[in-house]
């Protein structure tokens with residue numbers, strides 16, 4: 001199981017002063033040295049953290065896989081086709097949201113999304129979609145040609161912390177089961193099962209134990225811990241927890 005480290009919030013800190021530090025490229029290198037298998041960045045339409053120049057420099061200077069999260073717009077697909085990340089993940093975006101609030105509604109926009117995925121595939125980019133753990137969205141993901149589904153783990157994470165980190169609480173068991181069932185459906189349709197959003201050092205292991213999960217994308221929690229222990233150590237600790245959960 002791989003870890004994609006989302007470094008958006010290194011850029012958030014830089015943008016707090018609109019300066020040049022901390023540099024997301026340095027963060028990507030530190031994450032790589034800590035054991036990250038990939039780097040994830042979300043180029044938001046409002047450019048609130050990661051900027052176009054970061055994407056270009058990360059593509060040029062880092063040696064691990066790049067996963068570019070982006071709104072499913074023609075403009076963003078153009079950027080992805082120029083930069084050529086290994087993977088592009090289509091996410092819903094709201095200007096007023098603090099972070100991504102839910103999965104992509106593929107059913108509501110199937111024809112346009114199919115076209116975006118086809119353009120990415122023509123450029124040699126694997127398409128991923130960020131979706132809620134809902135069977136109809138998974139089936140729609142397969143129809144539009146997505147090769148990967150990242151299941152939104154926010155509801156599970158919220159339930160986990162609302163229950164005082166009690167993994168046996170009924171709401172937690174139910175949310176975890178929804179992610180597991182979604183993972184089975186994704187795999188049954190021949191797609192790659194990834195998961196992410198609001199995962200942290202306390203809630204990651206039940207997700208990392210799910211059958212067939214291939215990548216976890218984790219950002220805010222790792223960058224938060226890095227403030228105190230350094231990014232290399234923060235990434236290494238997350239990898240250790242994931243390996244322990246997977247029994248390796």
Ligand SMILES: CC(=O)[C@@H](O)[C@H](O)COP(=O)(O)O
Pocket residue numbers: 006008009042044069091098099100130196197198219
């Ligand atoms: C799609 C997802 O769950 C997160 O990667 C999120 O989109 C990151 O964006 P922010 O860093 O702006 O919250």
Ligand SMILES: NCC(=O)COP(=O)(O)O
Pocket residue numbers: 006040150196197198199217218219220221
């Ligand atoms: N796609 C999820 C991601 O990249 C990281 O989300 P978060 O850990 O910052 O909530």
